[in-house]
Amino acid sequence: MIDILNGLVLIGLLVSALFIVRCRDLLSAAISFGIFSFLLSLEFYILQAPDVAIAEAGIGAGLTTAIFIVAIRGTTRWEGVRE
């Protein structure tokens, strides 16, 4: 059971990492990064490191995503577009 969940989380990590690299919409990429961090914290929890999982969920999924969203607010939303 835990192996199936582990495999699903790893596949989700790969898919969300691919989204982060390929998305032209930077806001979608930032949200994908939040999902990536959340799945990574889930993986830490499965590997029995709940301490690291809380830190990853707080810093990765919360703070870093908010910092990226604030940065996108100051620049443009689409990659490669010049104003």
Added chain:
Amino acid sequence: MSMSKIVRAAACVLLPFILVFGFYIVMHGHLTPGGGFQGGAVIATGFVLLMAAFSYDSITARLSKSSLTGGETLGLLLFIVTAAVALGLGGTFFGNWLANSGAIFGTPVAFGANPGNLNTAGVIPIMNLAVGIEVLGGLSVILLYMLSGVHEEVA
């Protein structure tokens, strides 16, 4: 420049739950996984959510940079004073002068397997609280300074 009404309402609804959860992680740092850094990061996530949702002016009307840096300084001072009091009481630096003393956080730990008592561990919960305040101030002030730069760019 603030975000849409949905984002603002969701941030307002989520904030108290995030704060309570973060404070729980800080105060149970000596019993369960987590501690000062993790709990402070979770509380800072709540404040950062508020900062991302609302405009810079409405944030700085309630929450100033000096109060956040003051909280950071207060946390560091509480940490070092708690560690230095042990020297004054004749122990070593960072000595646990509150453990088993009967005062706050001074209850002796029960022998054997037990669910854990919050009122134990001496100075460790106090230092967890200090680190929590310090991390909260530090991480929040990073985003507040970044938001002020974006604000000047837009205006």
